[in-house]
Amino acid sequence: MTLTLRALLGGSVALALAGAALAETTITVATVNNGDMIRMQGLMDDFYAKNPDIKVEWVTLEENVLRQNVTTDIATGGGQYDVMTIGTYEVPIWGKQNWLVSLNDLPADYDVDDLLPAIRGGLTVDGNLFAAPFYGESSMVMYRKDLMDAAGLTMPDAPTWADIEKAAAAMTDKAKEQYGICLRGKAGWGENMAFLTAMSNSFGARWFDEAWVPQFDQPEWKATLDTYLHLMNEYGPPGASNNGFNENLTLFQQGHCGMWIDATVAASFVTGKDSTVADHVAFALAPDNGLGKRGNWLWAWSLAIPASSQKQEAAKTFIDWATDKDYLALVASREGWANVPPGTRTSLYENPEYQKVPFAKMTLDSINSADPNAPTVKPVPYVGVQFVAIPEFQGLGTTVGEIFSAALAGQKSADDALAEAQSIVTDEMTAAGYIQ
């Protein structure tokens, strides 16, 4: 009954597109509650003016809850959503399962070649673009220029980890609750492990070798974890094992942090109205160790259509509207260039108006320096910079994240933590059939 009704509706869309205006189609769009997505919901009058026959129902949820709901829906073929907001981690996995609709047939004026190559590469599986990027981000160093000046130091545009340590030491004054560096410590594959995995790339470490053997027993991981623990124990804020993106953002905005290495989108917050240090913030690329890779990640919140959707044409029309160049211009005209969703299109960064935004260039350089298909120094069998795009990674990453978080809290040594991570990941990868 419902199915035939849906088939009829689906058919009506095809007819409507063919020129015969028929009944209104309602599509359900699931999205995260990030600022850029919320802004889009306020601009829907433009979409309705152009597409009077499509109505959009929003499901706006916090990231974790959203991921849980859309994953359950897509894996069980629920068909409740017509457009889903998903990240660079999900796209390769879901694309391989044929759970997503290919977006290769978007209209020519969508200009798919304008998408930033690194971002587009992360959303493409076997030549099919499975999701359209809404905004992209990398990570970079945000630091307090006033504190650096006071210490007589200058931050290079492309610092090394040694530069970072020197700066952290100089800016730390615990009596004034001023900590040289704030980094993520909260356990989770998208929290501390996003940071640590990206950081480990710059140390030449990798999660797995070409035969899927875990590499936590290698010296590169030891160097990564030792450096991280040293920085945080000596120069970090107390209770850091519970700090995620948001906690660190708050600390930085209040002036407790000298440096913070995190998502490029944070730039607009630390220079925004809620920040007490807005006038003193400067940016630098994520650090490296002279090995040719930097410790920055790559992420894009993207719009995709589940194969179970019965209204794929209407969904495509919506995605085209929400991610094409006209949308960027629309946001700019209503809310200013600084509020345009960043990190998706080359043309945006070539626009002289956008180049005036203070963190524009650093964001672009950071995104361009991350390569999901060759994330680290040595070859790897997986895709992903700060994650490993295999279904098992959310569980593995979170488990390892807990172990490293415990090391940060002083509950175990770095060596014990690495040995434990190695043993658990080996067990899980064997059980999952990667290691024969």
Added chain:
Amino acid sequence: MARAHSPRRMLITTIAAWGVALLIFFPVLWMILTSFKTEASAVASPPQLFTADWTTENYAEVWARSDYPRFFWNSVVISVGSTLLGLALAIPAAWSMAFVPGRRTKDLLMWMLSTKMMPAVAVMVPLYLVFQKTGLFDTRIGLVLALMLMNLPIIVWMLYTYFKEIPGEILEAARMDGASLWNEIVHVLTPMAVPGIASTLLLNVILAWNEAFWTITLTTVRAAPLSAFIASFSAPQGLFYAKLSAASAMAIAPILILGWFSQKQLVRGLTFGAVK
């Protein structure tokens, strides 16, 4: 309440009771205060009880950002509906267990409670599939049924306890007078059990109102209640405590006001409970 109290003692207990009550209430009060602050002063260090820049902008933003009335109405329908349906099933059951107990009544009670022993997350996918296949997914009736079944054991238990307080002789007497079973329940038992039923009702409306796992897992748009509304305000990006506080205040306000107005009813109900 015939006992005499000296004014002095009344003063001391009043101060003590208010002190304790304010201490328990303080986090809620703090949340409400936070909802009127700017995001920056919400996390000011050291925390400020009062700030200079009071604002209602958080409420305006929360209101503008989502369809509050729809979430609100879904919450009302789901929590009240599931509680009333639960009471309709539970009152007769609790009556019979309290006044005509069999050998296995206690086991039956315990078994009812045991239906709640499975952790919700463990049955997430099975129940999700059941709801999908039966067309109950994202419907208010589906959530009414789910929450009713989830809380039914609690309703039966609480009613059973309160009914047990009522001396069986009163019912015996009514029966002697030739009251039918129906009359016995409606005209004799229920009035005496009003306090118990009132507090069961209140507690279960709150339990259903606050349920934040199934109500989010089993809905998308049409049936999503205030728990989903809240889940759209704990933002992973940017400061959000003031906005989250405002959204939370909006989510608890209706039930707080309900509690406030039903207070007289409730207190009268509660004091009626001095069954002799």
Added chain:
Amino acid sequence: MATQSSRLAARLMVAPSVFVLFVWMAVPLAMTLYYSFRLYRLLSPDRSGWVGFTNYLWFFRSPDFWQAIANTLALVGGVLALTIVFGILIALLIDQPVKGQGVLRILVIAPFFVMPPVAASIWENLFMHPQNGLFAALARGLGAEPILFLESYPMMSVIGIVAWEWLPFATLILLTALQSLSPEQLEAAEMDGAGAFGRFRYIILPHLTRAITVVILIQTIFLLGIFGEIFTTTQGGPGSASTTLPYMIFKQAIVAKDIGRAAAGGIIAVILANIIAYFLMRGIGRHLDS
């Protein structure tokens, strides 16, 4: 006492509740049991099949498992102790004739109105935070180092938060029971020369036993399933210091998307709950009759 027909009527009146609850329990339980012996990962549907007891063994072999069981028991026991002791004290206090009794009672039950994820978030960020929390400000005001609640005392912090959430429930049930205590009884005791403690020990407490029993049983069932507050505040950490059994299941179901393991964990949780319920009923079940 009861006639044949009223017995029959009584059975008929229980039947609907029993029937719907049976269906509600049996269907998910059967499905969970089925999945617990299967390899079923949401994101790898191509790999599936029967795996015997593998999913169960994963739990028993996990280094976190026994810690999680201990934490689960600590959570249940700790919250029960706090809510019952303070619940009785508060119920006794607000049962007294005091000024503004109505408002007072609303204030006391207010924590129950706050959705658990919000309550946890408020406690974490506005109270326990080492920089911005109210406790840290108090500590600094007294010249002490702020306590790192969630890092140094994660389990105690979680217990404190959950106890605050459930205190109104216990208080309300105990208060309702307290009000059915006849003043004459207390007066008689007073005339017999019983002191305040004696009245409490020999009259009030016995009167409250059934209510306490109910609070224990109902809360235990709820507390055995708690994971949301842990996810919001400590993520079960640092390490596994505040991981409970439901949180382990939560991680398998929601994070790792391993439905088979989550199902096995669910069955283990049901068995654990039954063991606890058995001892509870043996210990306090007799207070339910009388």
